[in-house]
Amino acid sequence: MKGGMGVPEYNTYIMTFKEKIYHIVKVIPIIYFISYLYYKNHVLSAILSVLAFLYPVIENKKAVKKRKDELNMQFKDMLYSLQSSLSAGKSIEMAFMAVADDLKILYPKDAHIVMEALYITKKLEMNETIEEALDDFAERSCLDDVKNFTEVFRISKRTGGNVIDAIKRTIDIINDKIEIKQDIDAMLANKKLESKILNIIPVFILALLHFTAEDYINPIYNIATGRIVMTVSAALTIISYFISKKIMNIEI
Numbered sequence: 001m002k003g004g005m006g007v008p009e010y011n012t013y014i015m016t017f018k019e020k021i022y023h024i025v026k027v028i029p030i031i032y033f034i035s036y037l038y039y040k041n042h043v044l045s046a047i048l049s050v051l052a053f054l055y056p057v058i059e060n061k062k063a064v065k066k067r068k069d070e071l072n073m074q075f076k077d078m079l080y081s082l083q084s085s086l087s088a089g090k091s092i093e094m095a096f097m098a099v100a101d102d103l104k105i106l107y108p109k110d111a112h113i114v115m116e117a118l119y120i121t122k123k124l125e126m127n128e129t130i131e132e133a134l135d136d137f138a139e140r141s142c143l144d145d146v147k148n149f150t151e152v153f154r155i156s157k158r159t160g161g162n163v164i165d166a167i168k169r170t171i172d173i174i175n176d177k178i179e180i181k182q183d184i185d186a187m188l189a190n191k192k193l194e195s196k197i198l199n200i201i202p203v204f205i206l207a208l209l210h211f212t213a214e215d216y217i218n219p220i221y222n223i224a225t226g227r228i229v230m231t232v233s234a235a236l237t238i239i240s241y242f243i244s245k246k247i248m249n250i251e252i
């Protein structure tokens with residue numbers, strides 16, 4: 001379900017036709033070049049270049065993750081604003097309605113968190129409860145921090161608990177997760193570079209042999225056994241790339 005005012009489902013990203021074409025055109029020469037290194041066959045390289053049409057799927061997943069990461073960071077600022085307004089004595093509803101003005105100072109008008117704050121305000125003006133507005137946001141964001149805050153907020157409000165403390169705890173949790181993620185990224189930075197280099201080395205060696213010792217490597221392309229070896233080598237290189245990406249992608 002997509003909300004009004006341009007607020008999206010954050011677990012999906014719909015690429016424009018222009019974006020898809022850009023990503024496809026970007027990788028076609030790369031796939032063609034690498035395929036030619038492995039098979040030295042223009043027709044086969046052209047056929048394998050069709051795999052470029054799958055690349056937008058990878059970029060789509062990256063776009064979803066990037067947008068959700070940005071929203072999570074922005075959500076923390078939203079909570080800071082709420083905490084400040086509630087500490088100043090505003091009611092919960094008035095505090096939420098004041099959030100959009102605070103966020104406009106920090107972010108452009110089309111920033112996702114600004115749009116979400118405006119959407120929550122619109123829902124409140126239409127006499128929906130703050131719990132309903134937050135439930136909708138939590139469902140579309142698919143972010144654990146938003147979902148957890150919404151649940152804690154609902155319980156605190158229903159039982160008469162301290163909402164400000166609930167907000168502060170959520171901010172502390174988000175900050176801790178950000179610090180841990182930064183520490184992990186710092187520790188893995190060199191390993192990620194090493195992984196990229198190791199994945200590139202087979203292609204680099206092939207290119208080096210192709211351009212400097214063509215007579216030496218040519219027999220591989222002319223026999224069935226050689227083509228099988230090249231295919232296995234290419235498959236292992238691709239598998240190692242995805243395994244290394246999976247290992248390095250640590251979620252907090």
